[in-house]
Structure formats: structure tokens, C-alpha cells
Amino acid sequence: MRQLGDLEAEIMDRLWSWGRPATAREVRTDINTQRPIAYTTVKTVADILHRKGMLARHKEGRAWVYTPTCTRQQYTASLMHQALGSNPDPAGTLVSFLEQITPEEAQALRMALRRANRRSDA
Known part of the structure; x- marks a missing residue:
């Protein structure tokens, strides 16, 4: 996308x-x-x-x-996935991203990861 x-x-x-x-x-x-x-x-x-x-x-x-046809969140997630997939160093990209986010955004990310883990466990 x-x-x-x-x-x-x-x-x-x-x-x-x-x-x-x-x-x-x-x-x-x-x-x-x-x-x-x-x-x-x-x-x-x-x-x-x-x-x-x-x-x-x-x-x-x-x-x-x-x-x-998609939500704003789905569109943004698709762009993020595309950016990570086209990068030869996705881990490095994620680290750079994490260095730039606010504490509130980091908290939202932790909550999202917990939610995703619960879904995958179910």
C-alpha cells in the first residue's frame, strides 16, 4: 500500500x-x-x-x-509493515523508531504487544 x-x-x-x-x-x-x-x-x-x-x-x-475499505489504524499498520519489510535491517529500524517515541507512545506500544500476545495465546 x-x-x-x-x-x-x-x-x-x-x-x-x-x-x-x-x-x-x-x-x-x-x-x-x-x-x-x-x-x-x-x-x-x-x-x-x-x-x-x-x-x-x-x-x-x-x-x-x-x-x-480500511480503518486509519489498518492503513497506518500497512505502511509500517511495508517500511519494515523493505528494510534490510528491520531490527535496527525498530530500535531507531523506539528511540524517537514519547513515553506515552512507548506505553501504548507495550499495551499493544500484551494484547497481541494474548490473541496469539488464545
Whole structure:
């Protein structure tokens, strides 16, 4: 899975945050509260995200309604897995990552590891 471009990320962020399907027009209206953008631009990028498998869509009347195919967490995990898999020294990469995280992030990582271990034991 590739990293998202700026507008792709902006569209996905809204859909993930809203937690509901939305049309390109709804996304455009929300983006326009911060900066002007054309409907056709949002529609084109939403279609690209659909072709990439990031968005599912269905018709409601004449409009396509878009829904993310994965959660924000699943997308981020996929990028992390890809970065580790493409690195000849994944352990070194993890050490460098751990040196950069906050104590709160380290605590979240410990909790996630405990949760993953419980799942694998079950």
C-alpha cells in the first residue's frame, strides 16, 4: 500500500473522522471551509482512491457514496509493515523508531504487544 498524496490523505482523513459514508460533494463542502477546491478535483481523487482499493462506492440517486475499505489504524499498520519489510535491517529500524517515541507512545506500544500476545495465546 502506497503512502497517500496530500489531497488523498485529506479526503481519507475526513471519511475516517466522520465514520460514515459520504459523497464527493460533502467532502468538497467540508474542504471548502478551509480552502477553495473544485468539485471535479475531489471527485477525481475519490475515484482514484476507489481504483486503488482505499474506497468502496455505491450509487445513491445520481451520486457515488464513498466508504473507506480500511480503518486509519489498518492503513497506518500497512505502511509500517511495508517500511519494515523493505528494510534490510528491520531490527535496527525498530530500535531507531523506539528511540524517537514519547513515553506515552512507548506505553501504548507495550499495551499493544500484551494484547497481541494474548490473541496469539488464545
